Amino acid sequence: MQPSLSAVEAPGSLTRGQLEHASPAEVRQAIRDGRWRSNTKRLALGYHQANVTIVPERYAFDFMHFCFANPRPLPLLDVTEPGDPVPRKCAPGADLRTDVAEYLLLRDGEVVEQLRSLDKMWRKDHVAFLTGCNLSLDRVMLEAGMPLPHLSNEEAFPAQYRSSIECTPAGVFRGPVVVSLRPVPDPLVVPLIELTSRYALSHGAPVHVGDPAAIGIRDLSKVDWGLENLIRPGHTTMFWACGITAPAAAAASRIPEMIVHAPGRMFVTDRVVKESTL
């Protein structure tokens, strides 16, 4: 995957600390204005952040079915009418053409363009899907005292890998479940499983704990997305399903056109995180 566009902010740019307790609308405005171009971890704490997947209408039923059949990686938060850039259930005042810091245009599953906005390429047949993200749980993690690297270290971010677990196919979509790795201090393994299992809309419980090779990951240093996480003694490798499963399916299924958010640069919704089962 190509390197991201420059994360240098426009004049009046903000700090992560300033946006931690900002409202979702304020975060979206900062992104729209170019005052925030980095990843969205710890922003608007307590609100659902979402993966964005935009497909032409002719793929909309198949992709919605794919989400329904694979709720662990792709828990559905919202879907738009064809041509409507407003996610009316999750953020009725937002605009999906402008409110994400960086978009990727995929052709046959390959990134062909990085974009700051979709204004010039949005079409009447585009349908946008929002699916849950583990960054939605940053507040819950902080309140539970989970010292996870991505929460305490500005540079850290979960590593993500294509696993050998296959999604349930639906229509034209198939592909691997992409997983995100968090190295977890051993005393936190049980509480973190208990905690995340109560938030199905943010991927729920881990899909795997322990040997990465058991889910087809031979070398942890070869990340597919994100940053490598150092596994220190006394830590357990825990893997959660990840929304990057959508662009991975575009690649596996050679979908002619899909637009997604750049990894880590999520869409911030108005929906408060609450416990959920699916």
Added chain:
Amino acid sequence: MQPSLSAVEAPGSLTRGQLEHASPAEVRQAIRDGRWRSNTKRLALGYHQANVTIVPERYAFDFMHFCFANPRPLPLLDVTEPGDPVPRKCAPGADLRTDVAEYLLLRDGEVVEQLRSLDKMWRKDHVAFLTGCNLSLDRVMLEAGMPLPHLSNEEAFPAQYRSSIECTPAGVFRGPVVVSLRPVPDPLVVPLIELTSRYALSHGAPVHVGDPAAIGIRDLSKVDWGLENLIRPGHTTMFWACGITAPAAAAASRIPEMIVHAPGRMFVTDRVVKESTL
């Protein structure tokens, strides 16, 4: 709505008591063989019963979106691939062309034919949706000691009405939320709300408690579906969302073709009822 086909069973017909503790597969087999043609209340206790809605593929995305936007009346349990009559998530050994006691064919939302089987009219572009049903909670109700009429009286069945509550439109679908009425002894009002609110896939908590006129129902004797329920002193009128919202939307939206189960004659799935939120 037209009267149902004769409920007289074929040779070897069964009693409700025999099917109460039968497996879902046994109930479906009895229906397929014509040995059970009545409603499915108290059958295969503890398993999800489902509303069946079949539409041509060109309406599949819109209807799936309609379910997603209206999870109270239409909580989605399963959806099939176009042309595939097997609900692979909820009942992989079943056949939706034969395993419902009676089907209704709707043209522009009007019932034009009642059918024992879809064998002769199933097409490659048919997509079937299964949505949750309040009969799925019969076991939970019995175990909680809820003396509801439809559980104790063979002849009783919840009355159903078009309410003045509008569904969130999606694509070509719009229409009223259909509600089912249960007259509840006053001491059970709170426990029944607490109980049902924990089962979102079976319509969850009531959408209204009290004066029927507040949701547009002027005369309880004029039922749209089901049987009139007598409201005795010391009872409260409680209304839950109902899956008949789907054919009501076909009528309101004048959908050219939709096939549904006949009211009360649900599809019995293999999925065990568990607590859920949406």
